[in-house]
Amino acid sequence: MTVLTGAWTQVSARVLRQREHGAGHRWLDLEVPSGFDPPAAGQFVQLLLAATASAALLPRPMSVAACRRRPRGWELGFLYAPIGTGTLALAALEAGAHVGVLGPLGRGFPLESPGTPVLVAGGRGVAPLLFAADALGRARRRCEFLFGARGRAQLVGLAEARARLARLGGRMHVCTDDGSVGWKGHVVALLERVAARLEPPLVVHACGPHAMLKAVAHWGLARGVPSFLAMESIMACGTGVCRGCPLPRSARGRTAFRREIVPSLYGNEEWAMCCTEGPVFEAAALDWDRIE
Ligand SMILES: Cc1cc2nc3c(=O)[nH]c(=O)nc-3n(C[C@H](O)[C@H](O)[C@H](O)COP(=O)(O)OP(=O)(O)OC[C@H]3O[C@@H](n4cnc5c(N)ncnc54)[C@H](O)[C@@H]3O)c2cc1C
Numbered sequence: 292m293t294v295l296t297g298a299w300t301q302v303s304a305r306v307l308r309q310r311e312h313g314a315g316h317r318w319l320d321l322e323v324p325s326g327f328d329p330p331a332a333g334q335f336v337q338l339l340l341a342a343t344a345s346a347a348l349l350p351r352p353m354s355v356a357a358c359r360r361r362p363r364g365w366e367l368g369f370l371y372a373p374i375g376t377g378t379l380a381l382a383a384l385e386a387g388a389h390v391g392v393l394g395p396l397g398r399g400f401p402l403e404s405p406g407t408p409v410l411v412a413g414g415r416g417v418a419p420l421l422f423a424a425d426a427l428g429r430a431r432r433r434c435e436f437l438f439g440a441r442g443r444a445q446l447v448g449l450a451e452a453r454a455r456l457a458r459l460g461g462r463m464h465v466c467t468d469d470g471s472v473g474w475k476g477h478v479v480a481l482l483e484r485v486a487a488r489l490e491p492p493l494v495v496h497a498c499g500p501h502a503m504l505k506a507v508a509h510w511g512l513a514r515g516v517p518s519f520l521a522m523e524s525i526m527a528c529g530t531g532v533c534r535g536c537p538l539p540r541s542a543r544g545r546t547a548f549r550r551e552i553v554p555s556l557y558g559n560e561e562w563a564m565c566c567t568e569g570p571v572f573e574a575a576a577l578d579w580d581r582i583e
């Protein structure tokens with residue numbers, strides 16, 4: 292897998308705007324100064340709220356959902372659910388407020404991988420995949436975009452995602468478990484249907500709940516389709532120091548680890564660090580039977 296070598300920095304970012312994004316989610320645009328390396332799709336940042344704004348001591352990890360150049364830096368977009376201390380405080384920030392941003396962090400989707408890109412999103416997992424679709428569009432590569440959720444209410448920002456895909460020339464396929472929108476069924480069953488109609492080889496990039504990613508990983512491994520999954524772990528530092536975000540390696544992952552000379556901020560033979568080795572992992576690298 293490609294190692295993204297861009298260095299991370301910690302900067303003070305300015306809130307440009309925030310708005311409702313449907314299904315109880317928010318869209319946040321932050322301006323970071325030009326010294327900040329532009330993130331790649333699948334990478335994340337750590338958002339650090341001022342002590343006056345929140346009781347949250349630790350930063351909160353967030354996938355980058357969009358990145359645009361601005362005269363004095365970059366505009367980063369985030370799609371998030373206000374669910375707890377940190378994200379609720381984030382939701383209360385007005386335009387002009389400042390928030391610390393540490394990043395870009397981790398390894399993103401290897402979008403340069405050959406084959407027809409098939410992006411598979413579950414619920415708010417749509418965030419980094421919209422960014423991936425943008426990057427593929429800029430490289431003049433058309434993608435197939437599968438977006439699934441339990442029901443209509445969990446299809447976060449569907450109308451905007453459709454519009455963005457249409458602009459990029461990608462094709463959107465929607466499904467819901469309850470059949471309230473699109474095809475009725477699970478997104479991995481939709482993947483099976485759509486894949487049968489596509490010109491091989493395929494390459495899958497996915498983000499969503501771990502149960503969905505596990506099913507996508509098994510689907511890709513069984514068919515020899517390279518699959519890259521954006522994982523989440525509870526994180527503290529986001530930089531490999533605290534050892535708090537382990538994911539279990541597969542036997543193949545352990546062998547690969549033994550063969551490589553790895554940076555000290557990666558995990559050990561048994562455990563991969565989600566923040567430095569991920570959050571995007573190739574399906575064969577992890578032991579899916581030990582992932583919840
Ligand atoms: C690499 C990465 C990318 C992420 N990208 C996004 C994103 O694009 N949009 C988004 O809405 N969220 C994203 N998350 C999850 C987000 O970081 C958590 O929802 C957030 O940290 C919760 O903080 P809080 O203070 O609001 O909640 P807390 O008060 O800390 O916790 C509230 C609840 O959320 C759970 N929680 C805390 N951290 C996580 C986590 N990392 N994953 C799952 N549940 C968690 C807690 O266990 C608890 O049940 C991402 C997480 C990671 C690791």
Ligand code: FES
Binds near residue numbers: 526527565
């Ligand atoms: S969050 Fe600290 S090591 Fe990954």
